[in-house]
Amino acid sequence: MIRLQALQLRRGGRQVLDAAELLIQTGEKVGLVGANGAGKSSLFGLLLGQLVEDGGELEFPASWRVAAVAQDVPDTDMPAVEFVCEADRALQQARQAMRQAERDADGARIAAAAEALELAQAYSAQARAEALLLGLGFAPTQLQQAVRSFSGGWRMRLALAQALFQPSDCMLLDEPTNHLDLDALVWLESWLARYPGTLLVISHDREFLDAVTRVTVHLESGRLTRYSGGYTAFEERRAQALTQQAQAYARQQADIARLSGFIERFRAKATKARQAQSRLKALERMQLLAPVVLSHPLRFDFLAPERQPQQLLRARELECGFAPRHPVLRGVGRDVLAGARIGVLGANGQGKSTLVKTLAGLLAPLAGEVRPGEGVVLGYFAQQEMEVLRPDESPLQHMQRLLQAAVQAGGAAQPGSAARDWLGRFQFGGDLATQAVGTLSGGERARLLLALLVWQRPNVLLLDEPTNHLDLPTREALALALQEFGGAMLLVSHDRALLRAVCDEYWLVADGGVRDFDGDLDDYQRWVLERARNAAHDADQPQSGPAPENRREQRREAARARRERDNLLAPMRCQQAAAQQQLERLEARRAELELALAAPGVTGERRAEHGREFKQVVREIEACEQRWLDLEQQMESLG
Numbered sequence: 001m002i003r004l005q006a007l008q009l010r011r012g013g014r015q016v017l018d019a020a021e022l023l024i025q026t027g028e029k030v031g032l033v034g035a036n037g038a039g040k041s042s043l044f045g046l047l048l049g050q051l052v053e054d055g056g057e058l059e060f061p062a063s064w065r066v067a068a069v070a071q072d073v074p075d076t077d078m079p080a081v082e083f084v085c086e087a088d089r090a091l092q093q094a095r096q097a098m099r100q101a102e103r104d105a106d107g108a109r110i111a112a113a114a115e116a117l118e119l120a121q122a123y124s125a126q127a128r129a130e131a132l133l134l135g136l137g138f139a140p141t142q143l144q145q146a147v148r149s150f151s152g153g154w155r156m157r158l159a160l161a162q163a164l165f166q167p168s169d170c171m172l173l174d175e176p177t178n179h180l181d182l183d184a185l186v187w188l189e190s191w192l193a194r195y196p197g198t199l200l201v202i203s204h205d206r207e208f209l210d211a212v213t214r215v216t217v218h219l220e221s222g223r224l225t226r227y228s229g230g231y232t233a234f235e236e237r238r239a240q241a242l243t244q245q246a247q248a249y250a251r252q253q254a255d256i257a258r259l260s261g262f263i264e265r266f267r268a269k270a271t272k273a274r275q276a277q278s279r280l281k282a283l284e285r286m287q288l289l290a291p292v293v294l295s296h297p298l299r300f301d302f303l304a305p306e307r308q309p310q311q312l313l314r315a316r317e318l319e320c321g322f323a324p325r326h327p328v329l330r331g332v333g334r335d336v337l338a339g340a341r342i343g344v345l346g347a348n349g350q351g352k353s354t355l356v357k358t359l360a361g362l363l364a365p366l367a368g369e370v371r372p373g374e375g376v377v378l379g380y381f382a383q384q385e386m387e388v389l390r391p392d393e394s395p396l397q398h399m400q401r402l403l404q405a406a407v408q409a410g411g412a413a414q415p416g417s418a419a420r421d422w423l424g425r426f427q428f429g430g431d432l433a434t435q436a437v438g439t440l441s442g443g444e445r446a447r448l449l450l451a452l453l454v455w456q457r458p459n460v461l462l463l464d465e466p467t468n469h470l471d472l473p474t475r476e477a478l479a480l481a482l483q484e485f486g487g488a489m490l491l492v493s494h495d496r497a498l499l500r501a502v503c504d505e506y507w508l509v510a511d512g513g514v515r516d517f518d519g520d521l522d523d524y525q526r527w528v529l530e531r532a533r534n535a536a537h538d539a540d541q542p543q544s545g546p547a548p549e550n551r552r553e554q555r556r557e558a559a560r561a562r563r564e565r566d567n568l569l570a571p572m573r574c575q576q577a578a579a580q581q582q583l584e585r586l587e588a589r590r591a592e593l594e595l596a597l598a599a600p601g602v603t604g605e606r607r608a609e610h611g612r613e614f615k616q617v618v619r620e621i622e623a624c625e626q627r628w629l630d631l632e633q634q635m636e637s638l639g
Helices: 040-047 080-085 089-104 107-119 122-135 152-165 182-193 206-212 231-266 273-285 352-360 395-408 418-425 430-434 442-455 472-484 496-502 521-540 548-598 604-637
Strands: 002-011 014-024 029-033 055-059 066-068 170-174 198-202 215-220 223-228 311-320 329-337 341-345 367-372 378-381 460-464 488-492 505-510 513-516
Touching (some): 002 040, 014 223, 029 040, 029 231, 040 170, 040 198, 080 122, 080 152, 089 107, 122 152, 152 170, 152 182, 182 206, 198 206, 206 231, 206 496, 215 231, 311 352, 329 488, 329 513, 341 352, 352 378, 352 460, 378 442, 395 418, 395 442, 418 442, 442 472, 472 496, 488 496, 496 521, 548 604
Parallel strands (some): 029 198, 170 198, 341 488
Antiparallel strands (some): 505 513
């Protein structure tokens, strides 16, 4: 079991854990929840031995094998399946022992190595690794693909597959759903439900926590509070506890006021002095209760659109993608009408983001057309926030630019405080409003995008994974706002609670096309699991497939497709590597210039020269980051 007793943990000048107490029994599945920045990841670092407590006691079984998702995936030519198998140290040691014994022709050591391989389930290792990768959304043609050829999101899936593959007694998963689509998320829930060890998971996905965990631990103000049940049960019990605490505090304040009043009235009277003294001692002995102080989660509403056209978007014979010879989607014919509330379903790599970008006008169609209706105002939320935000500018500068554009378009001038007032509604007050966007957290950037989006009064919303960096209270605020939104909406999200709350119909993006999905999210989850079972069944029974000659032709075709894809990816990887090197040089120069500008004794002329160069370097960094992101998106679309 895991036990924390009076545990103290500080990070920098901040108290992360303050006399924290917690007991987790062996085999329990625990969800760790709390506000962003509360210290959840720091607690994981403590359990993993990456941090050391500042006081108190941590009991953690030394014999436990602990699995966690690696933060960095090496740039290697190792095939994806072999990379996953590398996570099992016992398996790799047994393989190495067998290779050494066979080289030395040592019969006794060969027998011992064979036994070790049997214990490590070596003969099923590749099949188990392949099943994990297929479940996490990799295509069969990607299983032997080099790790270095995958983009960042897919590499994080490889790291998750490693954590799931290695034998473990305890697993720590920090936001495992961030890089997963809904298909992979459904599969992961099913896998974790069968995991026999102790599981601790940090997540902002309500339905994932409800499906996977049976205990919820809430981290707030350095204290850990344990609740039985999943996240929904935790919310109910916490609301009850807060109500009771508020009532007890109110009663105690009334008692204090009554005792204090008696003491003040009768302290000077000889006949009442003893009674007054008695009440003073009672007041001193009283253990003061803390008032209930609730954080103020974000609350906002979408402004009513100025116009409500009936026909908002029309797509005909649309082909979407980055490379003309390799469209991701073909023959798309869709209409978005007033009042439509559409959820877009499909696995990663099928083209959901590509479709949304094409409809938003950020990506030119390869063929066909997208025709917006007259008076349409599009609001686009980018999955990668930095596609539409400027890293060197502040939230205030972003907002001021929108206000200036509105004035130039013939709108009324706003008072000077309008930008700050609007940002304040989205929790950008004080210094946060003037901080460079590049230094903001993912959640803060997502809130800024929402602030800019709402202000533009769109009548069509195109939202691509808007909840990726949002905590649970902000996700709920977004769901409430979308429920009241008067325009049309197209939503790509793996957050099922959000999809259920705001969508009336679903499109399925799969097999190179877009079609209606007849059913709800429960039907979709069953469809995903059935499709995964069929894929696993087909993989286990190769004899039931096509004839050998057809299979050879399929392999040749797959090899040809891999070569074409690698030929397309190779120059992009080189360009991205060059952009990364240039970015590092520019960042180093920016740091030098910041020091030079802050140095004492610099002449005015020299300082002005440094300032001009600093602005130029910032512009070059912005362009370089955008170039890197564009290449990443293109590589992602090619698989």
